[in-house]
Amino acid sequence: AIEKSSSQVTLADNPATAGVDESATPVEVDLLTIGASGVNAFAGLNGGTADELGLQLLGVEFALALVSEKSATARKWTSLQATADSVALIGIDGLTMAGEDLGVAINQAATDGSLIDYAAQNLAIATGPGSSLTLDLDGNEGDLLRAAGHLSLDAFGFFQVDGDFALEKKTASVTLNDATDTTPASAVDVDLLTVGASGLSAFAGLNGGTADALGLALTDVEFGLALMTDRANAQRSWTSLQASVGGVGFVGLGVMEVSATELTVELNLADTVNGHVVDFAAAPLSVLTGPANSLELGMDGARGELIRAVGHLTVDLVGFVQVEGDLAIEKTGGSVTLDTGEVVDVDLLTLGANDLSAFVGMNGGTADELGLQLSDLDLALALMTDRADPARSWTSLQALAGGVAFVGIDGLTIAADTISVDINLAASDDSVVDYSAGKTELTVVTGPASDFTFSLDGAKGELIQAAGHLELNVFNFFMVEGDLAFTQQAHQAVTLSDGSEIDARMLSIGGANINAFAGLNGGTPSALGLSLGEVGFALALLTDRAHLERKYTSLQATAGLAEFIGVDGLTVAVDTLAVNVNQGVVLAAQPEVVTTANTQLALGLEASTIGTLTFAKGGDSAAVTLTGRETNAQVIASLTAALEDLDGI
Secondary structure, three states: OEEEEEEEEOEOOOOOOOOOOHHHOOEEEEEEEEEEEEEEEEEEEOOOOOOOEEEEEEEEEEEEEEEEEOOOOOOEEEEEEEEEEEEEEEOOOOEEEEEEEEEEEEEEOOOOOOOEOOOOOOEEEEEEOOEEEEEOOOHHHOOEEEEEEEEEEEEOOOEEEEEEEEEEEEEEEEEEOOOOOOOOOOEEEEEEEEEEEEEEEEEEEEOOOOOOOEEEEEEEEEEEEEEEEEOOOOOOEEEEEEEEEEEEEEEOOOOEEEEEEEEEEEEEEOOOOOOOOEOOOOOOEEEEEEOOEEEEEOOOHHHOOEEEEEEEEEEEEOOOEEEEEEEEEEEEEEEEEEOOOOEEEEEEEEEEEEEEEEEEEEOOOOOOOEEEEEEEEEEEEEEEEEOOOOOOEEEEEEEEEEEEEEEOOOOEEEEEEEEEEEEEEOOOOOOOEOOOOOOOOOEEEEEOOEEEEOOOOHHHOOEEEEEEEEEEEEOOOEEEEEEEEEEEEEEEEEEOOOOOEEEEEEEEEEEEEEEEEEEEOOOOOOOEEEEEEEEEEEEEEEEEOOOOOOEEEEEEEEEEEEEEEOOOOOOEEEEEEEEEEEEOOOOOOOOOOOOOOOOOOOOOOOOOOOEEEEEEEOOEEEEEEEOOOOOHHHHHHHHHHHHHOOOOO
């Protein structure tokens, strides 16, 4: 149906005309409408035959409005709403490209940016003798181009996609993360292009859709992508993405498996002009992901530029390498407090793991496995770079593991459990990040529903520390079990025997509750050899940072029992054994230094003083007699003469 008429339309309020409400006054227009319904169409070759090749549309309905203002300004608007039951490319064996439940909406602005608001005043357009379609587009959504539907694509079994999708282009306003203590966050008018999908599955590889499929498969994908450009400054643009994937992995590899589940991806990139990001926590953005679905972007701009991927990973490479657990990687920005008290803005890359298990060796996952096994690993790694001075960077790591063991050889046990590792590496200026209470609070995402908070004390300086419970059994010949800890500190205050203090680099090794045996038939009633019990020790190796040639060694150790066992009638045993070692450095002898200086003594005499003064030095003496009638000059002369008579003066 085609119709030409005159009518009134209601405009949406135009943000460009401050102080004027365009929606308050209807506009007189000339109106040309074109509509259709129940339309089937084909464009291509050999239409209507078994050999047709081209694009086929079924069940099309659309309403198009061309609107022109009657006044002298003669503004023009174009609006379209359309649906199609299906659109398909046909005629190429092995290539299927089809869309279902398709919908298209277009609402184009006039040259002054004004838009017709069909939500405020609907427009019914005839689409046939007894049918019509109502335009109801919301003018407050801005200049709009939207398409949504269900897509199916199969390219010769090599690439397959199936799911709902949506594409939308419009104008919008977004909020940035540039608020300060004195100014609010900026609201920016943008041209917005969004792409979304939901319920999506995809495959790339060989023999797709068959039992012999070999390639990469994705299931239950949902994503929302937003591309934004500042309408006032096209040099400023932002990109944001949120996505979730039910499963991704390689299929058809037989004994090899690489897959991930519960995968989520977040991306919030800053503009290259001012370095700000869109703050979706302040103003969420809804992205269409299909004809009836949407995804809300809600990333917090306070985190700055963000790149994050989180999921559950499973890897099995022919039973030789096996890994399974939660993993997360994130790139963002923030601030950290150093041990000096300085607060630094940093670019931050974190890697986290939760409940991770791994195996490297042969026959993994079977009763015959042979190799190195890791279980129950929780890990947080942070790599930080000073934004103002990229030459300064810091690395921090904390990890906990349930166990590490070598498995598969009967009689040989090499295992450690309850393992903890703490690493806090300094920058080039010797500073470290301080995670103690009230300082840096950094929580690392380690999986879809887990995280890890750093607790390293910056007052300890640069730190490398590992601790755990060790068990070693070499065919019952050599056996050790107990708690061990290893620590390396860059700074340790030490007091020496002469009372002086030094700043030392320290390597320490400690043990507690250690039991050991060396001999034959260990752990059995027939054991023969040397046995140690309840051993505890602390060893410190110290180096003076100011004089690297000066090194100190200190050891304290105790043992509840040391004995030779297994020979009837022979007892060799020691209990409550203690060992103490404290070795320092011998400094080279310094030659004797004699220092001389003049000595001044003050002698006070009253004017009435009479009698004899005697001065003695060593075995020599001198006397001065005063009658009380001498002048000051005479007294000084007598005293000087007497003192100069003494030996050594």
